[in-house]
Amino acid sequence: MLLIHCPYCEEERPELEFRNAGEAHIARSTNIAAESDEDFEKFFFIRSNPKGVIFERWRHIHGCARFFNVARDTITDRFLLTYKAGEPKPDIATLSSEAGPAAWANRPPDQLNEKPRAKRSTKGEA
Amino acid sequence: MAKLATATRSPALAGKSIGGQGVSLKVLEPAGRMSLRARPAAVAALSRALGVTLPQKSKTSAAKHGRFALWLGPDEWLVIDEAGADLLADCSSVKGLHSAVDVSHRNVGIAVAGPNAALVINAGCPQDLSLQAFPVGACSRTVLGKVEIVLLRTGEDAFRVECWRSFSDYVYGFLSEAARG
Numbered sequence: 001m002l003l004i005h006c007p008y009c010e011e012e013r014p015e016l017e018f019r020n021a022g023e024a025h026i027a028r029s030t031n032i033a034a035e036s037d038e039d040f041e042k043f044f045f046i047r048s049n050p051k052g053v054i055f056e057r058w059r060h061i062h063g064c065a066r067f068f069n070v071a072r073d074t075i076t077d078r079f080l081l082t083y084k085a086g087e088p089k090p091d092i093a094t095l096s097s098e099a100g101p102a103a104w105a106n107r108p109p110d111q112l113n114e115k116p117r118a119k120r121s122t123k124g125e126a
Numbered sequence: 127m128a129k130l131a132t133a134t135r136s137p138a139l140a141g142k143s144i145g146g147q148g149v150s151l152k153v154l155e156p157a158g159r160m161s162l163r164a165r166p167a168a169v170a171a172l173s174r175a176l177g178v179t180l181p182q183k184s185k186t187s188a189a190k191h192g193r194f195a196l197w198l199g200p201d202e203w204l205v206i207d208e209a210g211a212d213l214l215a216d217c218s219s220v221k222g223l224h225s226a227v228d229v230s231h232r233n234v235g236i237a238v239a240g241p242n243a244a245l246v247i248n249a250g251c252p253q254d255l256s257l258q259a260f261p262v263g264a265c266s267r268t269v270l271g272k273v274e275i276v277l278l279r280t281g282e283d284a285f286r287v288e289c290w291r292s293f294s295d296y297v298y299g300f301l302s303e304a305a306r307g
Contacts, residue, residue, distance in 0.1 A: 001252060008200050009184040014252035016269050062269045064184065064199035 007084045008066045021057035023047050024069040025089050053092055071095050138234050138294045146305030148242035154235035158207035161227045168222025175220050187265040196265040204276055234294035239284040247285055249304035271300045
């Protein structure tokens, strides 16, 4: 089972408590009525579906119930980073260069709830 | 002359209990419960009105005089009063913006106690329930089998499982099966 770091609960939780909520950082037009059909189709239906790092919304539905954003590698299924909703999109180049084991959360239980790395503990208002 | 109709409320699974190997299950008495959501500005006033400090940290709870305040989310709490007091009345004087909904009869509480209590809950709950990760007083909304529960550790080997009333048969059955060892 994957352990996913919830930025609101500030610890790793089992994946059963989470639900995927589609691609992140898709901005809705402020004037949706003026959108052309093609633009609306792009906004509404077309997703990037990359092989590699994808930015997704996840929801800790059976926990704190908050939505947050993650950067996940679609090949290894590794969660590179989780951050609160509303925080800026992190730079993809710095993420993919990050070294470390694919299942970084596989740590002994006594170290499980420690802050893993400075980069993961992004602070800020949602 | 009109007849006066009276309805008697019958709590789900009232009084059921079971003892297994190193664990006992007991359906708890009906209690007062409130689902509370509030912005940070109103938290202090609500804590004063309720007589129990609303916890601000994830996975923590506060208890005072049979009243529990469980952190569920950054702005969300479940408040339980074991005596069944009217929690909404206590909140009514608070000026700050908040949402308080009485959910007393939505939930059924089950006490799981005994040296094997954590093992029995772990039969369906994926969280780490070791004392290190889930100390006394820790609480969390999580899953048990295929339903959502709220779990509160009331003692080193005692838990309170709160589930929705319509799920209570499933939860009680699940825990009884797990308790058989």
